Amino acid sequence: MTIAEFQRLINVMYSDKDRARGTPATFLWLIEEIGELAAAVAEGTQEEKAAEFADVLAWIATIANVEGVDLTAAIQEKYGRGCPGCGREVCQCDTKNVQV
Numbered sequence: 001m002t003i004a005e006f007q008r009l010i011n012v013m014y015s016d017k018d019r020a021r022g023t024p025a026t027f028l029w030l031i032e033e034i035g036e037l038a039a040a041v042a043e044g045t046q047e048e049k050a051a052e053f054a055d056v057l058a059w060i061a062t063i064a065n066v067e068g069v070d071l072t073a074a075i076q077e078k079y080g081r082g083c084p085g086c087g088r089e090v091c092q093c094d095t096k097n098v099q100v
């Protein structure tokens with residue numbers, strides 16, 4: 001499944017509920033799932049980690065849908081030509097913190 005197919009699937013499954021709930025309340029669900037991912041990474045099985053990564057991506061896709069953002073276009077625009085800081089495929093920036 002591509003990111004575009006996933007975003008479309010999430011839209012079909014959840015868009016009515018997501019739009020009714022709105023971004024602020026939906027964002028809280030994302031934060032809750034990020035907490036679950038943190039716990040899984042710290043002490044979960046590979047299966048639990050995988051499930052929590054899936055949940056976080058699902059909530060990211062949901063919020064992007066509510067906000068009208070095409071994730072495929074967004075990542076292509078920002079990362080499709082290499083590091084946003086230095087433009088290289090293998091980052092040569094002095095700091096690691098260049099995803100601004």
Ligand SMILES: [Mg+2]
Pocket residue numbers: 033036051052055
């Ligand atoms: Mg979860």
Ligand SMILES: [Zn+2]
Pocket residue numbers: 083084085086087088090091092093098
């Ligand atoms: Zn770089």
